[in-house]
Amino acid sequence: MELLENIKEALRSIKSNRLRTILTGLIIAIGITALVGMLTAIDGMKAQIEESFSGLGANNFDVRSKNTSGQRVTRSGVTEKQFKPVSYKDALDFRKGYSSRGMATVSTRVSGSTEVKRGSEITNPNVRIIGVDENYVLIKGQNIEEGRNFSNVEIEYGNNVCLIGSEIVELLFKSHENPVGAYVSFFGNRYSIVGVLEEQGSVGNDSGVDRTILIPVENASRLDQTGGFWYTITVSTSDPTKMEYEMGQATGLMRKVREDRVGELDSFEVVKSNNVGESLEEVAGYLRIGGFGIGFITLLGASVGLMNIMLVSVTERTREIGIRKALGATPKRIRQQFLIEAIVICIMGGVFGVLVGMGIGNIVASFVGPGGFLVPWLWMLLAFMICVLVGLVSGVIPAIKASKLDPIEALRYE
Incomplete structure (x- = not known):
């Protein structure tokens, strides 16, 4: 029940700070868009090139x-x-x-x-x-x-x-x-x-x-x-x-x-x-590594931005944290609340980023040649796992900081 109450409280906090949530989610969305977009484009181009090469001995x-x-x-x-x-x-x-x-x-x-x-x-x-x-x-x-x-x-x-x-x-x-x-x-x-x-x-x-x-x-x-x-x-x-x-x-x-x-x-x-298929897969593998590296760097920057925003959020809500502690909230519940907020914001940004990245990737792949719309289920799953991981990493320091606030000092904060 405590976890469910924390989730509801985190969602209420996100809803009450819509602009901050949107801006924070956009930071994550940009990183996920870069990651999913590049990987989708690589897979789409590979599939269409393989189809073109199928008549050349592949x-x-x-x-x-x-x-x-x-x-x-x-x-x-x-x-x-x-x-x-x-x-x-x-x-x-x-x-x-x-x-x-x-x-x-x-x-x-x-x-x-x-x-x-x-x-x-x-x-x-x-x-x-x-x-x-x-x-x-x-x-x-x-x-x-x-x-x-x-x-x-x-x-x-x-x-x-x-x-x-x-x-x-x-x-x-x-x-x-x-x-x-x-x-x-x-x-x-x-x-x-x-x-x-x-x-x-x-x-x-x-x-x-x-x-x-x-x-x-x-x-x-x-x-x-x-x-x-x-x-x-x-x-x-x-x-x-x-x-x-x-x-x-x-x-x-x-x-x-x-x-x-x-x-x-x-x-x-x-x-x-011939080894057209094998060579193409090898090249695509290198491209995926490069695309994943660029996407990872983008997400790293996004996680730093999210952490900064969450730290600012802790400072802004110092008095709220003091009131919750005065009413009996334990440090564990405070940590859970901020972690859940960070993860939810990341997932929301991730959903938007996956959709945009999938669209951009298919558009880029279409320049190689006409082909079907590719839905990258593997990269979508990977993106959501990364979103949760980024949320945990970005939210853990602000959550620990919030849980360690002294309730008396927090209630004095203006």
Whole structure:
């Protein structure tokens, strides 16, 4: 009952000093707004960037040859067993078997340093040639700016057709010339251009897709005179939450294709196509730490301001405290009253700060791209816990000061 009476008394005191309560609550609200706003914005931007990257391999995994470096690996003084590379036949058998579950594409790197000619024009010997099937550009999230994708007939029969990157277009064609339907030559063969890949820009010194030529994988297999090409199967999963399950299914299917015996090691490896999601999560983690640090500093300043206001409140209400003590209030009840006042003010400011911060965070995240409204339940819970903690820390010194006032001296105070 004493606690309930203290809560009622604290609420009456807050109601009777509305302006002071509003100003104090605003101090806390600003700190919570900064904290929740930044963390919400970071999570919102991360979610939208992940959605944008989902077509760039973030939801894909590769089934490929083990030890892709081509070198014998030694661990703890023991040389690992060498397995034969995934062959073209293995890749085709896997894709056929997996077709009932989802989409997969077969590709192989033909060369990373090729000269491409068109008449008298010639590129530097740095063009990548990759053999692919008709699903490659779709699974890899590459758009065709002009022309079309490979047809099923071209893939099946391995026709001399190709898709070229934007950088190759700039090197071999003039601005008024249409590359679609023209011919380029490499490896001593002439290839007809059926499409131009959309420009994707460069990362570091690698122009990636812009300096790449795609040819049918059947055509690429005929260029493999020594049988040294390593084939990779890239599988696309529609549901990222089932990635591990699908990787397990792919492992079982590939063991069957490769005729791996029970108890033997996998003669291949199944890995996520890239670490976009992991890298993004790592960056988001650093941003959260930074955002939490800035929000914590803001809240620290707010707690100092709240403590100052509560100390002023104790001074203003010295006579009231004296009357309460004269009527039998114990130091414990006085401390409870001021602590409850501080916590209630913090929670009120926290509610306002959470709402404003959530709105600001979603607005900032929307600049990255359109997306759904994010409700940061974790950060909301954390904000309210911090509000209670700030209220306790800010209110404990004023509460102790109020509880130690001498009732006789307090009644004399004017």
